[in-house]
Amino acid sequence: MDKKSTLSNSAKKNILVFHPALAPYRVDFFNAIDKYFNAFFYFSLPNPIEQDFDQKALRNRCSFQCNYLDKGFEFFGRSFRFNSIGKIKSTNPDVILCSEYSPITCLTVLYVSFFRKKTKVYTLCDDSIANSKERKGIRSYITKVIAKYIDGIIFTNEEVANWYKMNVSKKPKILILPIIHNEVVYKENLEQSINLANNNIGRYNLLGKKIILYVGRLVEVKNLDFLMTCVSKINQNDFCLIIVGDGPLRVELEEQARSLSLLDKVIFIGKQENESLYNWYTFSNIFVLPSTSERFGAVVNEALIGGCFVLCSSLAGASSLINNENGLLFDPTNEMDLVEKLEIALNNSSVLENKIEQLRVSKMPIEFDTMFNTLINQF
Secondary structure, X not given: XXXXXXXXXXXXXXXEEEEOOOOHHHHHHHHHHHHHOEEEEEEOOOOOOOOOOOHHHHHHOOOOOEEEOOOEEEEOOEEEEOOHHHHHHHHOOOEEEEEOOOHHHHHHHHHHHHHOOOOEEEEEEOOOHHHHHHOOHXXXXXXXXXXXXXXXXXXXXXXXXXXXXXXXXXXXXXXXXXXXOOHHHHHHHHHHOHHHHHHHHHHOOOOOOEEEEEEOOOOHHHOHHHHHHHHHOOOOOOEEEEEEEOOOOHHHHHHHHHHOOOOOOEEEEEOXXXXXXXXXXXXXXXXXXXXXXEOOOHHHHHHHHOOOEEEXXXXXXXXXXXXXXXXXXXXXXXXXXXXXXXXXXXXXXXXXXXXXXXXXXXXXXXXXXXXXXXXXXOO
């Protein structure tokens, strides 16, 4: 029997979720929603813009059915979909969860305001504090208009939420949920990758070294040329920088590594997913996110669960996950700041002496279940 028609689900509220695309860092959140609500999910795109995830593997992790809004068009990076109102009518939701201040969010708020006044509308806002302050022009205007009619907004941290209340509107209910994985589920993934981790330790001759890790796209905003320059100024020899990811700057970065005499210290792994990605978090000492602009940065959460000490750009939304024990923040425009903190982190790290047998203790300061339960009790 379809889960939507079971007696246990008949007592649950209906929720309709409109989201741009399915991404790894949202699966646990959506599964939790599906468990708590009688949920219907509709995505606008087969993959996030500028990303290309293994969607088959992602769907296998979902407890819900992935549906798609396929009638519409893209315009300047925005998805316009004509059949979203039809989905509201057919699913009869008590709650609608949108994403950002998108055309679908605007249309949903407008429709509900006139025709479904009892339906609650919430939206996700993934902006960092820097992104929030940079929002100008039409985007700022739309944000303020939506604020007059929407019931609540889910922010990734308190700083952004407080800024919003002071500078945009106090009317919507303010909720907090960082972009984080369910730690129990993610640790199972890490556990399953240990054999591959040990294979990579041998393959890349990493024993006797301290491992610095970067995971992400190789694009300008990730500031990897800055990271490479800083690494070249470290006055130590027993470390290795692992770069997991791909993008248009790969050839340029490889040439930079050559010109900085870092070929024996930098390894480009290429894009990895699933176990091929998870395994790097299980043994790397230090994780670095040097972005000059980063709305959140889900990789910070992944690295912390894996037990890495994290050096995070102060401009990234995920900087809210860093405290005095699990990492350090740095100015992504100040070379000496990052060099100093890389050396501190390396001095407090030990070389990899043996292949790994078990996972390290997570360095996450919060847990998904606690945050989600607090969130859902406020709906």
